[in-house]
Amino acid sequence: MHRTRIMKPAPFRYIAVSSLDEALTLKAQHGDEARFLAGGQSLIPAMNFRLARPAVLIDINPLSELAGIDRPDGETIRVGAVTRYRALERDQAFLKACPLFADALPHIAHPQIRSRGTIGGNLSHADPASELPAVATAMRARMKIRSSKGERELEASEFFAGLLTTSLEPEEMLVEIAFPATKTRLGSCFMEVARRRGDFALAGVAAIVELNEEDQCTDVRLALCGVGETPVDASDAASSLVGQRCTDKAIEAVAAEVQKAIDPPSNVHASADYQRHIAGVLTRRAIATAHQRVVHG
Amino acid sequence: MADESHDITVEVNGASYRATVEARMLLSDFLRHELKLAGTHVGCEHGVCGACTVLLDGAPVRSCLMFAVQANGHELATIEGLASASGDLSPLQAAMHEHHGLQCGYCTPGILMTMTAFLRENNAPSENEVREALSGNLCRCTGYQNIVDAVLDAAGKIRAGAP
Numbered sequence: 001m002h003r004t005r006i007m008k009p010a011p012f013r014y015i016a017v018s019s020l021d022e023a024l025t026l027k028a029q030h031g032d033e034a035r036f037l038a039g040g041q042s043l044i045p046a047m048n049f050r051l052a053r054p055a056v057l058i059d060i061n062p063l064s065e066l067a068g069i070d071r072p073d074g075e076t077i078r079v080g081a082v083t084r085y086r087a088l089e090r091d092q093a094f095l096k097a098c099p100l101f102a103d104a105l106p107h108i109a110h111p112q113i114r115s116r117g118t119i120g121g122n123l124s125h126a127d128p129a130s131e132l133p134a135v136a137t138a139m140r141a142r143m144k145i146r147s148s149k150g151e152r153e154l155e156a157s158e159f160f161a162g163l164l165t166t167s168l169e170p171e172e173m174l175v176e177i178a179f180p181a182t183k184t185r186l187g188s189c190f191m192e193v194a195r196r197r198g199d200f201a202l203a204g205v206a207a208i209v210e211l212n213e214e215d216q217c218t219d220v221r222l223a224l225c226g227v228g229e230t231p232v233d234a235s236d237a238a239s240s241l242v243g244q245r246c247t248d249k250a251i252e253a254v255a256a257e258v259q260k261a262i263d264p265p266s267n268v269h270a271s272a273d274y275q276r277h278i279a280g281v282l283t284r285r286a287i288a289t290a291h292q293r294v295v296h297g
Numbered sequence: 298m299a300d301e302s303h304d305i306t307v308e309v310n311g312a313s314y315r316a317t318v319e320a321r322m323l324l325s326d327f328l329r330h331e332l333k334l335a336g337t338h339v340g341c342e343h344g345v346c347g348a349c350t351v352l353l354d355g356a357p358v359r360s361c362l363m364f365a366v367q368a369n370g371h372e373l374a375t376i377e378g379l380a381s382a383s384g385d386l387s388p389l390q391a392a393m394h395e396h397h398g399l400q401c402g403y404c405t406p407g408i409l410m411t412m413t414a415f416l417r418e419n420n421a422p423s424e425n426e427v428r429e430a431l432s433g434n435l436c437r438c439t440g441y442q443n444i445v446d447a448v449l450d451a452a453g454k455i456r457a458g459a460p
Binding site (some may be wrong): 006007008009010011012013014016037040041044045047048049057059061086106109110111112113115116196197198 | 326344353357362414430433
């Protein structure tokens with residue numbers, strides 16, 4: 001038979017694993033030469049351009065043990081790393097427990113990408129313009145990491161180490177992400193500006209506001225995407241709100257602090273000044289909306 | 298690096314195919330060049346244009362962002378399977394024809410597969426929902442308006458009981 005040879009990616013060895021242990025053993029053997037293949041929606045484009053040329057691809061899609069949403073105690077939601085965006089956006093109980101996802105998921109690329117892409121792949125890719133690293137940072141998600149030697153846990157802010165870089169060692173895999181469930185008197189909002197729907201954000205803001213019975217803020221969490229080399233935890237810039245009511249003036253002050261705190265990289269679509277402007281506007285709107293959601297439900 | 302071969306079995310539009318593929322063969326190239334199902338079009342090959350959209354176990358995916366070997370044991374649906382065996386167009390295909398939802402036609406297979414899956418989940422969409430669902434498929438000819446009209450019309454016909 002005549003074989004057409006139309007190959008975009010460079011050659012690699014492909015191994016579809018049947019257990020997590022097998023995947024971790026292989027990764028320990030091959031180290032940086034190997035990549036885990038989850039949804040592949042960032043890795044395969046890079047391979048098609050030959051920007052990425054892994055020698056070994058360890059396909060973890062068959063690992064159903066890593067896919068799914070579990071709520072062991074009602075307060076923590078554990079999401080397996082190979083859970084697809086599509087599964088998250090169709091799980092109403094999950095979206096109710098983690099409402100930031102209901103805001104953020106529709107911004108992730110397009111339906112076809114969301115059919116394949118996974119939460120663990122997204123977070124491990126650590127694209128600073130991506131939505132979920134900011135959401136995970138704002139929610140203080142706990143990242144469960146495994147290797148053939150053992151297990152450790154990192155908070156999201158420790159997990160993202162730099163541009164497209166995480167704290168994962170070559171032999172490690174992010175296997176599960178634990179999110180705290182929302183509760184009464186806690187409101188959240190994610191907003192972003194992109195040139196077109198589904199494009200990477202020029203800037204995005206995840207805000208979480210907790211109020212006491214007097215409607216004073218007891219905790220404010222802020223994380224931004226698209227404005228630094230990692231998701232930017234800007235919660236310190238919101239510290240002036242704690243103990244205060246969310247008045248327009250108080251929120252405006254936080255937005256001004258956020259604009260001072262960030263150092264956007266600028267790109268062909270947006271100058272750093274414009275990104276800083278958007279970050280301020282989105283901060284104001286996201287906090288106001290999160291606050292409204294607590295007060296008015 | 299050796300080019301390893303893998304034996305795979307996939308079901309495409311209800312027919313079972315067995316093949317031996319290199320690991321690095323994209324699903325889009327496998328469909329077009331090995332199975333000779335060239336109705337799936339290839340545009341950007343990095344997941345932006347949507348022309349290569351097929352259904353994998355019922356869900357729309359970019360076939361340029363999967364390796365053929367990953368489809369082993371799965372069911373695929375492509376544009377070749379949308380019309381009935383006797384050649385009757387699906388309600389969405391017929392509506393695209395009636396509303397002039399295509400000009401050059403290059404993006405059309407991807408749009409039909411994306412919106413076929415969409416209408417199965419939501420047969421009473423708003424115009425905004427249709428546009429949102431279409432957002433991952435680039436069309437440089439039509440300006441989208443006639444595609445949106447066609448999808449809304451097809452939704453009505455499906456609600457009225459069209460197959």
